[in-house]
Each structure stands twice: as C-alpha cells, then as structure tokens.
Amino acid sequence: xxxxxxxxxxxxxxxxxxxxxxxxxxxxxxxxxxxxxxxxxxxxxxxxxxxxxxxxxxxxxxxxxxxxxxxxxxxxxxxxxxxxxxxxxxxxxxxxxxxxxxxxxxxxxxxxxxxxxxxxxxxxxxxxxxxxxxxxxxxxxxxxxxxxxxxxxxxxxxxxxxxxxxxxxxxxxxxxxxxxxxxxxxxxxxxxxxxxxxxxxxxxxxxxxxxxxxxxxxxxxxxxxxxxxxxxxxxxxxxxx
Numbered sequence: 515x516x517x518x519x520x521x522x523x524x525x526x527x528x529x530x531x532x533x534x535x536x537x538x539x540x541x542x543x544x545x546x547x548x549x550x551x552x553x554x555x556x557x558x559x560x561x562x563x564x565x566x567x568x569x570x571x572x573x574x575x576x577x578x579x580x581x582x583x584x585x586x587x588x589x590x591x592x593x594x595x596x597x598x599x600x601x602x603x604x605x606x607x608x609x610x611x612x613x614x615x616x617x618x619x620x621x622x623x624x625x626x627x628x629x630x631x632x633x634x635x636x637x638x639x640x641x642x643x644x645x646x647x648x649x650x651x652x653x654x655x656x657x658x659x660x661x662x663x664x665x666x667x668x669x670x671x672x673x674x675x676x677x678x679x680x681x682x683x684x685x686x687x688x689x690x691x692x693x694x695x696x697x698x699x700x701x702x703x704x705x706x707x708x709x710x711x712x713x714x715x716x717x718x719x720x721x722x723x724x725x726x727x728x729x730x731x732x733x734x735x736x737x738x739x740x741x742x743x744x745x746x747x748x749x750x751x752x753x754x755x
Contacts, residue, residue: 538733545726599625620699624712650702655684
C-alpha cells in the first residue's frame, strides 16, 4: 500500500476518504442547524402574540406573532429593492411606526410596483393617517446576503439618507431616524386576495429536515467504500502478478 509504485494512489485514496468524511460531517451540521431553526419556529408559533412596546429581548423571537399600535411616520419610510409579486418587479415599503414609549418599529407594509414609485413622494399615495393597529411576525435585521451578494451603498457627503435599500439593515436605517428604532421589524400578516397596495406578504417557510441526513449517509458510504475497498483492490492486483 505504501510502496513507491502505489504511494501516490494511496495518498489520493486517503485524501478522498477524508474529504468524504468532512462533507458528511458538514451535512450533519447543516441538519442540526435545520432542526434548531424548525424547533425555534414551532416554539415561536406556539406563543401568544406579543404586544409592543415590550421590555423582552425581541432579537430572540424571530417569527413570533406580534401586535403594535401607533402612528406611521411617512417622512422617513424607505423601500427594499428586488421584490416580486406575481412575477412583477417592485419594492417592499417599510415605514416607521411610532410607539407609545417614544421609540419606533419599522413595519414592512408590503409590496408596491416599481412603475410609478421611483421617488419617495410617489409612496405618499399609500399613507394611512391616524392611529393604526398592525399584526405580523417579528423579523431580524439583515446586513448582507449570500457570498458576493450586492451590498447597500454608503451615502455620500451630499446624501444624508438612502431611500432605496437592498437589505433591511436596521442599524443603518435607524441612523437616519430622529428617534430610537427597535432592533427588529414587523412583517405584516398576508391578506389573501388583497389588491389594495401595499400588498403584505411573508416568506413561506420550509420546515422539513431537508436532504441533509441522506447526503451525510452518502458521503460516509463513499468514505467507507474507499477506505475498505482499496486494500481489497491492492490484494487483487498483487494476486494477479
């Protein structure tokens, strides 16, 4: 196995076996993450709706139902790019909701078409004056997506604020506001059949365990075949000489 004529092949087999084991462990790690996420979502869905303002740590409660009452601040709302509804391109309109304690929570009010909404002044047609009561789910701040994903630009010296964002980066959006912003935002509950803009929506969550366990078994099987099968192959080659 470690003779000069077979040394390179042996090293390649050992390297391949180790790689397969590493990939199997990686898939088990992905499975553990998936199970933890599913358990968290189920736990949050089992809780009653949380009413804001609240002194609890909201960053540990993503996907929990939430309710709030206040007044919208339309002067400081922003839009999230690259959003689709029924294959039509548009934005999600996020508006600060001023709460009774002086803070605000950003509310994802839903989708609006890009056409006719290129400027913040265009969004004012969707204003809802007076005190409003909203219900939705708690969502966490975002910074940057997948590897090499587009990042939000940095405002220039003559640009005090950004109106269009790629991510719901609450820290950066909050820096544009004249009052404290909660570290989470509300994504309004969907209303099936609604045609009145904005159209609320939430992502459909896949709460299965996915294919990770099966992939892990496959990688460990490949490692076993390489590790156990290689000596038999060498023995067969030696017997044939």
